[in-house]
Amino acid sequence: MANWLDWLTGQKNKSANQAKERLKLVLINDRTDLSPAELELLKNELLEVISRHIEIDPAAVQITMAQEGREQRLLADIPLKPQMRRRNR
Amino acid sequence: MGATVATITSGKGGVGKTTTTANLAVALAMGGKKVVCVDGDIGLRNLDVVLGLENRIVYDLVDVVEGRCRLRQAMIRDKRLPELYLIPAAQTRDKSAVSPSDMVRLCDELRPEVDWILIDSPAGIERGFRNAVAPADLVVVVTNPEVSAVRDADRIIGLIEAEEKGPARLIINRLNPALVRRGDMLTADDVLELLAIELIGIVPEDEHVITSSNRGQPVALDGKSRAGEAFHNIARRMNGEKVPFMNLEQKDGFFNRLSRLMRPGGN
Numbered sequence: 001m002a003n004w005l006d007w008l009t010g011q012k013n014k015s016a017n018q019a020k021e022r023l024k025l026v027l028i029n030d031r032t033d034l035s036p037a038e039l040e041l042l043k044n045e046l047l048e049v050i051s052r053h054i055e056i057d058p059a060a061v062q063i064t065m066a067q068e069g070r071e072q073r074l075l076a077d078i079p080l081k082p083q084m085r086r087r088n089r
Numbered sequence: 090m091g092a093t094v095a096t097i098t099s100g101k102g103g104v105g106k107t108t109t110t111a112n113l114a115v116a117l118a119m120g121g122k123k124v125v126c127v128d129g130d131i132g133l134r135n136l137d138v139v140l141g142l143e144n145r146i147v148y149d150l151v152d153v154v155e156g157r158c159r160l161r162q163a164m165i166r167d168k169r170l171p172e173l174y175l176i177p178a179a180q181t182r183d184k185s186a187v188s189p190s191d192m193v194r195l196c197d198e199l200r201p202e203v204d205w206i207l208i209d210s211p212a213g214i215e216r217g218f219r220n221a222v223a224p225a226d227l228v229v230v231v232t233n234p235e236v237s238a239v240r241d242a243d244r245i246i247g248l249i250e251a252e253e254k255g256p257a258r259l260i261i262n263r264l265n266p267a268l269v270r271r272g273d274m275l276t277a278d279d280v281l282e283l284l285a286i287e288l289i290g291i292v293p294e295d296e297h298v299i300t301s302s303n304r305g306q307p308v309a310l311d312g313k314s315r316a317g318e319a320f321h322n323i324a325r326r327m328n329g330e331k332v333p334f335m336n337l338e339q340k341d342g343f344f345n346r347l348s349r350l351m352r353p354g355g356n
Contacts, residue, residue, distance in 0.1 A: 014271075014272030014273060015272070015273045016269070016272050016273055016274055016275050016276070016279065017272070019235070019236050019275050019279075020275060020279050020283065022236060023236055023239055023240065023283050024283065026236075026240055027240065027243050027283060030240065030243060030244060030247075031243070031247065067285075069285045070246070070247075070250070070284075070285045070286070
């Protein structure tokens, strides 16, 4: 029965799909010369700088590498914490 | 008149650069073009054997560059096709015997004489690759639908862009339609999506390629095999013709699988 389900739902485990998914990640690293660890470091430093100026929710931040044609793009999605009132100085 | 210089490269070795160069040269020459192919793989020459011209070498590329012979003397004329010539690589020297500017000078001397100059690049990203790419008007990257070849192709495409020789064109070589249908080989679309460059041809895996190189008779010569047909299509595209891509694969969707199951004797 499980076999039939696999057969119907398709090809997730087919080796070609694995090849494609693995290549996607490898090519991002090759093209940017940035390892996942370095990306994590970059993300932390970025958060530190931004939170010096505005309040953000570090857990909700998403920093990802996107591909557009042969161009790599660093995408940062940084939700701000709702500000009740502008601070009085 | 002035020739277009097309360099065939890949990064990874063994993906079929030399076979591709030989067959494109044959196909272009059969289409009435005057073609010179240059073996850029100094020290590991092979274009001569794939073309079946190994017994006729007197002078080579390095002899021309170092002034021991005139360019004409190093051009071996293919007797099967009056407008096809080979300039072989030296076998006893290494890549450093030639510089990128030597290659530019050599091609500039050839340009007024012919329609196409095809350069067979060696594998790798070092001197031999830079020599081969330096005079190029068009760079063709050959890859296979498998992880290491695609990864290296991506690297070489980046280098071609850095040398301002882009955008490169892609040939996907040795695509096995049965494996693709089974979901065990990257599709041409997968490779294109990953590499994001323009496709100029898909060549199916075809045992005729091996038997023909055994004989020194490139498959494109008789044009009956699938691979030979694919190379002729690529040559026509290089000349600016619009030629539809062969339908080699069908993504194995639910209905395909179902219909195959229904067919007697199917799958």
